[in-house]
Amino acid sequence: MKLAILSRNSKLYSTRRLVEAARQRGHSVRVLDPLRCYMRIGKEGFALRYKGQSLAGYGAVIPRIGASINRYGNAVLHQFELMGCHTPNPSAAIMSARDKLRCHQLLAAQGIDMPVTVFGDNPDDTDDLLAMLGEPPHVIKLTEGSQGRGVMLTEKPSASRSVVDALRGLYATFLLQEFIAEAGGADLRCLVVGDEVVAAMRRQAPEGDFRANLHRGGSAEGVQLDAAEAEVAVRAAQALGLGVAGVDLVSSARGPLVLEVNVSPGLEGIERSTGVDVAGRIVDFVAAGATGTGMPSRKRVRRRSGMKI
């Protein structure tokens, strides 16, 4: 298989591991900076080029598109799809998953449990919005946040109101959630590949914090999920149309709840804490889905891009 990895930095652990796993399996693999891919769109077809060369003929592409270049990166990925290239995570699915409000709506619509979530736009509605959520503590999250940055805990209604007012003043978009105290500052990162959780780790927040992100100083250990946890993680990835995803769960009195779904999950923490060759599992999954022709068929294009033609 001729495989492309869309990544801005070939030195990143995850990118390096995917390249290594692909080479070990005898695939030809190239890392492409999505911002150096440029394209031609016309009725007669789609072209994609990179530093003066054509990018036709790739059987599959693994997107590792950072949130900061989400829009352009997704346009590049979509172009690959339109050219008949297989991807485990289609651009339309990445767009939905990256939009936190939409992502929560899609998950809940599939009956997937999560912390109760509210959001609104007008300051006049804040009191009613907080009433819909229930008693504090509340978790307030910037919709653009990641790695635990922009996730706040408020213990009193007055604190929730002031944070909401402050964020509105900054024109930030955010959502409010019920705080799951039983989680005890721990969450579960589940690495979903296809219809399986191939590796999972429990992350524990450092003393005095409720956010379990490793970037916030959390610690991680490999865990074996129970059946309910594994099932909800796979259902969450599938509800969003993702073949590869990092699904974060917290344990609650009413069962596992989905916190978020990451479309480009980092591989370093999970491979180190579980010893699983996650990169290898991803490459095998992608190779199994690729037809290897790199030729677009109208049927395939329609199915993969969700396009009406």
Ligand SMILES: Nc1ncnc2c1ncn2[C@@H]1O[C@H](COP(=O)(O)OP(=O)(O)O)[C@@H](O)[C@H]1O
């Ligand atoms: N509603 C909640 N109740 C309890 N803990 C939460 C809740 N939401 C988030 N957390 C904690 O904060 C961490 C970061 O939140 P998350 O929604 O994953 O944002 P980010 O995208 O920044 O990682 C989670 O891993 C979890 O440990």
Ligand SMILES: [Mg+2]
């Ligand atoms: Mg998270």
